[in-house]
Amino acid sequence: MAETRIRRDNVPAETSSLVGREAELDELAVLVGRSPLVTLTGVAGVGKSRLAVRTAARLRDSFSDGVWVVELSGEQNGSLIGHTIAAVLGLREQAVRPQAEVLADFLADKRLLLVLDTCDHLIDACAALLRRILSDAPHARVLATSRQPLGLPGERLMPIEPFAVPEGAEAATSAAVRLFTERANALVPDVVLDPQQVAEVCRRLDGIPLAIELAARRLRALSVPQVAERLDDRFALLVGGSRTPLGRHQTMRTAVGWSHELCTAAERLLWARLSIFAGGFDADDAWAVCADGRLAALPLSRLVDKSILVAEGSRYRMLGTIRDYGREWLRRLGEEEMMAARHRGHYLARARRAEAEWYGPRQAQWADWARRTMPDLEAALANDDGFDLVTALWFVWCCLGGVSLGRRHLERMLDTHADPGPARTKALWVCAWAALAAGDTAAAGRRAEEAYAAAMAEGDLVAAGCARQNAAATALLLGDPDEAARLAAESAGLFEEAVRGRRVHIGLPVAEMTLAMAHSLRGEFDLAVEVLTRQWARCAERGELWARSYGDHVRSHAELGRGKVDAAEAYARAALEVKWRLGDALGAAMAMDQLAATAAARGDGRRAACLLGAAWRMWTTSGLPELGASPYATPRERTERQARALVGDIVYERAFDGGMVLDLDATVARIRDTEGFDHL
Structure with a gap:
C-alpha cells in the first residue's frame, strides 16, 4: 500500500507548560x-x-x-x-x-x-x-x-482527577495554586498574589485546570478577591481569550455543555435534578428527591461513566462547576422550586428519624450522617421558614459542635415567628442549649426561662425538663453549684414524670450528669458517683454514648476529688474517645483539659502542659468560646498553675507549644492506647 506521509508524528506544539501532572x-x-x-x-x-x-x-x-x-x-x-x-x-x-x-x-x-x-x-x-x-x-x-x-x-x-487544594500552608505549593500563579504571571508579570486567596479561588473551582486557567486570565481586569466574589456566576466569569492546544473549550460553559450534549434526555433531567444536592448523596437520597413519573429510573451509573457524577463508595457527588450547569437547566425546566421543596422534605424526614433515634444505639451512625450531609442540611435550612427542621436537628447544634450555625437559624426563626406554641417552645430550649455550648450564659439563661414558662403553660414536661436542665447548666457555669443542683433535680423529676407518661428523652441522663457535677463541685464526691452510676446504667441500657461520655467526664472530676487518679484518668480517656468519635468539639476539649488535670495530679507537669496545648488547639480551632472570658477557663488555669509549679516556666512553655502542634487525630489515638499515652 502506498504511503504519502513523511513525518513520524503529528503531535501539536504546546503553547504553555503542563503543571502538576x-x-x-x-x-x-x-x-x-x-x-x-x-x-x-x-x-x-x-x-x-x-x-x-x-x-x-x-x-x-x-x-x-x-x-x-x-x-x-x-x-x-x-x-x-x-x-x-x-x-x-x-x-x-x-x-x-x-x-x-x-x-x-x-x-x-x-x-x-x-x-x-x-x-x-x-x-x-x-x-x-x-x-x-x-x-x-x-x-x-x-x-x-x-x-x-x-x-x-x-x-x-x-x-484524571481535578487538583486537590489543601488547607493551610500546604496550599501555596499545591499544583492548583502553581498553575494559577504561572498563568497569572504570564499575563500580568508584576501581579502580586496571596497564595491563600488564590487557593480559595482554586478550591471553589473544584481544582479543575481549565477553570483555574480561565480564572487567571481575569486578572487583567480584576483582583483575586474580585474573581472570588464573581464565582457565584462562574460561567459568566470563566470566558477565555485564547484557545487550548487543540483549539477547544474557550469557556467552561462550552466544556460542560459538551458533556450535556452527550447525555440522553433522562440523563439530562437527572443531572438537573441532582444539582439540588449541595454535597454528597447516596442512591436512596437521589431516589427520594429526584424520582417521579418523569424519571421512573435513575441512571446514576451512566452519569458516573460520563464523568458527571463522582462515585465514592456508595455515595456520589458533583463538582461545583457541574452542579452549577445542572442548576441552570433546572431553572430552565421550571423545576427549581419543586426540587427545593422535595430536598427540604427529604432532609426533614431524615432529621426527624435521627432525632427519634438519637437516644439509642444508632447515635454514632447518626453523628456520621449529620457530618456527611451538613452541606445539604445547611441548604435545606436556608430555604426553610419554620421551626421543624432546625429543632429536629437540635442534637447537631447541641451535641455535635454545630453551635454557630444552629444558633443563627434558631434566632432567625424566633425573631420572625413570635406566636407561642409547642414548636416555638422547643426552639427556645434548643436555642438556650446552643447558647450554653457557645459560652453565652446570659442568652442561655434568658431563653431557658422563656422556654420553661411556655412549656409549663402547655403542659409539656419534656420541654420543661430541657429548659430546667439548661438553667441548671447555666448556674453551674456561673459558679453556683447549689442553684445548679436544685434546678438539675427539678429537671430530672420532670423527665421521670414524662417517662411515666411514656415519653423518654435523653434530657434525663443529661440532668443527672449536671446534678452529679454540682455535687462534685460542692465536694460531695461519693454522692456524685452514686448519681453517675445510675446515669451510666441508664445510658448503657439504651446503647447511648454521648450523654454517657459526659457522665464519664464528670466521673473523672469526682474520682480525682476522691484521690483516685488512675480511675480519674481512665474515665477522662473514655470521655475523650467518644467525644472525638462523635465530633463533639466542646466535649473533646473539656475531656482533654481533664486529662491534663489528672497528669498534674500525678506530678507530671510536662505531660500536663502538652495536653493543655493540645486542648487549647481544640478550643481555638473549633469555634468554641474564647477561654479567657469563659467559665471553662477556671479548671485550665488551676492545672496550668500546678504544671508550672512542677516543671518551671521554660519546660512548661516548651511542652505546651509541642502540644499545640500535635496532630489531633494521632494524639487522640495515642491517648486511647495505654502504651502510647504513657509515651506522650
Whole structure:
C-alpha cells in the first residue's frame, strides 16, 4: 500500500507548560507500554487532552512507526472515523474496501501509538473500529480520551482527577495554586498574589485546570478577591481569550455543555435534578428527591461513566462547576422550586428519624450522617421558614459542635415567628442549649426561662425538663453549684414524670450528669458517683454514648476529688474517645483539659502542659468560646498553675507549644492506647 506521509508524528506544539501532572505522566507511560488500549476519563476541563498530547510527545522515541494524534471533536459522523484516522496517517482513500479493513491491514505490523482525542460523542463507533484494529495489530497502542469508557476487553481506565487544594500552608505549593500563579504571571508579570486567596479561588473551582486557567486570565481586569466574589456566576466569569492546544473549550460553559450534549434526555433531567444536592448523596437520597413519573429510573451509573457524577463508595457527588450547569437547566425546566421543596422534605424526614433515634444505639451512625450531609442540611435550612427542621436537628447544634450555625437559624426563626406554641417552645430550649455550648450564659439563661414558662403553660414536661436542665447548666457555669443542683433535680423529676407518661428523652441522663457535677463541685464526691452510676446504667441500657461520655467526664472530676487518679484518668480517656468519635468539639476539649488535670495530679507537669496545648488547639480551632472570658477557663488555669509549679516556666512553655502542634487525630489515638499515652 502506498504511503504519502513523511513525518513520524503529528503531535501539536504546546503553547504553555503542563503543571502538576508528573505522577500521571509517569503512570501513563507505564500503562501505554503494557496495554493495547488506555482511556483517560474525567470531568470536563480536567486536562485529559493535555495529558494525552504530552504523553504522545514524551513517547516519540518508543514507537518506531511514530505517534499520531487524531482529534475527533469536530467529527459528527461515526462512519467517518476511519477516514479521519487514515487522513492523519497519510493513507490514500480506497473506495472499494471498508475503511476499518484498510486501517487494520496497514497497522497490522506497525509499532505506533494512536491518540484518539475526544471519543465521547462517537463512543460506539470508536469502540467498533478499535475492536477490529486492536485484534489485527498486536504491536499498536491506542491512548483515548473520553468522559466515559469505551467498554472494550483489555481497556485500562485512568481517571484524571481535578487538583486537590489543601488547607493551610500546604496550599501555596499545591499544583492548583502553581498553575494559577504561572498563568497569572504570564499575563500580568508584576501581579502580586496571596497564595491563600488564590487557593480559595482554586478550591471553589473544584481544582479543575481549565477553570483555574480561565480564572487567571481575569486578572487583567480584576483582583483575586474580585474573581472570588464573581464565582457565584462562574460561567459568566470563566470566558477565555485564547484557545487550548487543540483549539477547544474557550469557556467552561462550552466544556460542560459538551458533556450535556452527550447525555440522553433522562440523563439530562437527572443531572438537573441532582444539582439540588449541595454535597454528597447516596442512591436512596437521589431516589427520594429526584424520582417521579418523569424519571421512573435513575441512571446514576451512566452519569458516573460520563464523568458527571463522582462515585465514592456508595455515595456520589458533583463538582461545583457541574452542579452549577445542572442548576441552570433546572431553572430552565421550571423545576427549581419543586426540587427545593422535595430536598427540604427529604432532609426533614431524615432529621426527624435521627432525632427519634438519637437516644439509642444508632447515635454514632447518626453523628456520621449529620457530618456527611451538613452541606445539604445547611441548604435545606436556608430555604426553610419554620421551626421543624432546625429543632429536629437540635442534637447537631447541641451535641455535635454545630453551635454557630444552629444558633443563627434558631434566632432567625424566633425573631420572625413570635406566636407561642409547642414548636416555638422547643426552639427556645434548643436555642438556650446552643447558647450554653457557645459560652453565652446570659442568652442561655434568658431563653431557658422563656422556654420553661411556655412549656409549663402547655403542659409539656419534656420541654420543661430541657429548659430546667439548661438553667441548671447555666448556674453551674456561673459558679453556683447549689442553684445548679436544685434546678438539675427539678429537671430530672420532670423527665421521670414524662417517662411515666411514656415519653423518654435523653434530657434525663443529661440532668443527672449536671446534678452529679454540682455535687462534685460542692465536694460531695461519693454522692456524685452514686448519681453517675445510675446515669451510666441508664445510658448503657439504651446503647447511648454521648450523654454517657459526659457522665464519664464528670466521673473523672469526682474520682480525682476522691484521690483516685488512675480511675480519674481512665474515665477522662473514655470521655475523650467518644467525644472525638462523635465530633463533639466542646466535649473533646473539656475531656482533654481533664486529662491534663489528672497528669498534674500525678506530678507530671510536662505531660500536663502538652495536653493543655493540645486542648487549647481544640478550643481555638473549633469555634468554641474564647477561654479567657469563659467559665471553662477556671479548671485550665488551676492545672496550668500546678504544671508550672512542677516543671518551671521554660519546660512548661516548651511542652505546651509541642502540644499545640500535635496532630489531633494521632494524639487522640495515642491517648486511647495505654502504651502510647504513657509515651506522650
